[in-house]
Amino acid sequence: MKNALTLVLGVKDIKQQTFIKPVRLRPGDLIGVISPSSPVSRHNIQLSIKLLENSGFRVRLGRHVYDRQDYLAGNDEDRLADLHEMFLDPEIKAIFCSRGGYGSLRILDKIHFDLIKANPKIIVGYSDITALLIAIQKMTGLITFHGPVIEKLAHAHKNNWEILTQLLTSDNYYQKIEFSEGRILYPGKAVGHLIGGNLSLISHLIGTPYLPSFEGCLLFLEEKGEPLYRIDRMLTHLKLSGQLSGLTGIMAGEFYECGEMDAINRLLMHIANDLHIPVASGLPVGHGPMNITLPLGVKAELDTNYMTLEIQEVCMES
Secondary structure (H helix, E strand, O other), rough: OOOOOOOOOOOOOOOOOOOEOOOOOOOHHHHHHHHOOOOHHHHHHHHHHHHHHHHHOEEEEOOOOOOOEEEEEOOOOHHHHHHHHHOOOOOOOEEEEEEOOHHEEEEEHHHHHHHHHHHOOOOEEOOHHHHHHHHHHHHHHHHHEEEEOOHHOOOOOOHHHHHHHHHOOOOOOOOOOEEEOOOOEEOOOOEEEEEEHHHHHHHHOEEEEEOOOOOOOEEEEEEEEHHHHHHHHHHOOOHHHHHHHHOOEEEEEEEOOOHHHHHHHHHHHEEEEEEEEEEEEOOOOOOOOOOOOEOOOOOOOOOOOOOOEOOOOOOOOO
């Protein structure tokens, strides 16, 4: 739905930031799998492990990948150890998370970020993994990847894996993501560094040292299973914290099992009504069948005229 008042927006200046780009994947490379959040069963990830292997990669599971302690994939120390070991191992070229759930927040203050910065590599996940991705990016400058978790990889839309592999194996791949079935909430065009992920996790990072400034950023949000009043509360919290004031644009992905999207769109319009930036919904990311991988930290352009998000710089090194 276009707003009655069409805003003519320029592109805001982008802050000069230094980002570290990981090295691209090559056939035969070794991918590590860890469980930094909730527990996962062997049965639920076997098909995805096969998918990785059939695509020409080798796979190594973290020592504690199948651990279980109540709602966590083992204790904090063991989940943290798997993360550190994967970054330290020179043979591991990418780290995929087995699933989300809850738990990544519990280890943020114990992560050796200097170790990660000295050994940069691909790390992929979404949902609860949002906290881990954003914290690593903030503390090290490493570009991280908001994309499928292993548990969902073989069971979701095949484009998820195809786009993920294109992105991670190319040193000159530029994405253009269409969300033509989405809705324009406030029209316009804007450029910014991509930031975002799960709304709950971003909301819970406010007030911690692990959430970067949103100045000059394009923010995308997704969520699962939250009632409308909680989504309202989290969006309001983001605005009251001042985090939204420096954004160049906002995109809503899938709000899966969160009620009618029309109601969520109205919330977004209310929250952004005085920001004077483009806002659109329908980005194909989140807990639904489509979960297109987005590199956090790279420059991108949102254009509501064409309903596209275009990644404007390469995110991998050769």
